[in-house]
Amino acid sequence: MDIPYAVEVRRDTGLTNGKIGIWLFLASEVMLFGALFASYILIRTGAPSWPRGDTILSVPMATFNTLVLISSSVTMVMAWASLKRHRFETFRMYMGVTILLGLVFLVVKYFEYSEHIHAGEVPSHSNFLAIYYTLTGLHMLHVAGGMAVNAYFWGPGAKLWKTNPEWFTNRVEHSGLFWHFVDLVWIFLFPTLYLL
Amino acid sequence: MDTTTSDHAADIDRHVRVYITVFASLMVLTIVTVAVSRFHLPVPVAVTVALLVATIKGSLVACYFMHLISEKKLIVAILALTVIFFIALISLPILTVSNGLGIH
Numbered sequence: 001m002d003i004p005y006a007v008e009v010r011r012d013t014g015l016t017n018g019k020i021g022i023w024l025f026l027a028s029e030v031m032l033f034g035a036l037f038a039s040y041i042l043i044r045t046g047a048p049s050w051p052r053g054d055t056i057l058s059v060p061m062a063t064f065n066t067l068v069l070i071s072s073s074v075t076m077v078m079a080w081a082s083l084k085r086h087r088f089e090t091f092r093m094y095m096g097v098t099i100l101l102g103l104v105f106l107v108v109k110y111f112e113y114s115e116h117i118h119a120g121e122v123p124s125h126s127n128f129l130a131i132y133y134t135l136t137g138l139h140m141l142h143v144a145g146g147m148a149v150n151a152y153f154w155g156p157g158a159k160l161w162k163t164n165p166e167w168f169t170n171r172v173e174h175s176g177l178f179w180h181f182v183d184l185v186w187i188f189l190f191p192t193l194y195l196l
Numbered sequence: 197m198d199t200t201t202s203d204h205a206a207d208i209d210r211h212v213r214v215y216i217t218v219f220a221s222l223m224v225l226t227i228v229t230v231a232v233s234r235f236h237l238p239v240p241v242a243v244t245v246a247l248l249v250a251t252i253k254g255s256l257v258a259c260y261f262m263h264l265i266s267e268k269k270l271i272v273a274i275l276a277l278t279v280i281f282f283i284a285l286i287s288l289p290i291l292t293v294s295n296g297l298g299i300h
Contacts, residue, residue, distance in 0.1 A: 014268050023271045027278040034282045042289035059230065066226050074219040077261050081215070084208050180261045187253045191246035195233035 007166045022174040026181050033185055036138065040131050040192065051128055053194040058112055062194045065108050066186065072101035073183040076176045083169040088161055095154045098179070102147040109140055132193055139189060142182045149175045218260045225253050
């Protein structure tokens with residue numbers, strides 16, 4: 001049985017099911033990260049003292065990662081635009097770069113984590129590090145999840161382009177919405193944890 | 197190429213130009229965020245500036261990369277509801293404290 005409203009829009013919502021589904025999911029993600037940001041505020045405001053992020057964390061590494069993630073958002077949207085222009089090979093190139101940029105982000109984060117862990121700066125060391133690992137760890141899981149979905153559309157999932165290009169384009173758009181959300185969360189995490 | 201297809205292609209080209217402009221703006225704003233943090237402003241001012249710049253960057257991503265600026269009203273309504281609950285969630289811990297923002 002075909003999945004309904006994957007390409008054509010529903011009369012009641014004016015949207016495809018996939019589009020409204022991903023936005024509802026993102027709304028729940030906003031509340032998930034919102035709860036953690038609220039916890040951060042509660043812990044920070046209740047602490048007798050709180051370190052500035054740049055005295056513990058590497059601002060150059062995080063700045064580099066911010067630029068990487070912003071670049072990946074652009075390549076993601078360009079991948080979708082390529083499909084809209086019916087340029088499948090260009091899509092593959094942009095999607096491949098997006099996945100690689102995600103990988104660069106995770107590798108930089110690995111080095112950052114390793115540095116702290118070798119210095120004994122583990123989550124139990126302080127409230128600051130506990131909330132740092134929780135927020136960035138959850139964010140990294142989102143990056144990894146987004147990369148897995150993007151890799152699927154770059155590889156085996158791309159077969160759909162041959163049979164139903166419009167549906168494939170919609171799927172890539174939805175995957176892109178998630179990827180931009182991951183970028184958006186980092187845009188707030190970066191100053192909150194590293195600069196303030 | 198018929199007129200509709202060429203209009204569509206022109207539309208996508210216009211979008212791509214916007215994406216590049218937004219990309220450049222995000223890069224500049226990231227540098228601004230880091231540069232401002234080096235001034236070691238008082239915490240309330242630093243928090244305000246950092247979150248203001250982050251909000252501008254976030255809005256650019258949401259409006260242009262996520263196409264919220266031209267999205268259907270239903271999605272905007274869902275997000276508006278989410279924002280109300282998000283603000284309530286964030287406000288709870290802020291309302292419980294009255295002694296500044298952490299660094300004493």
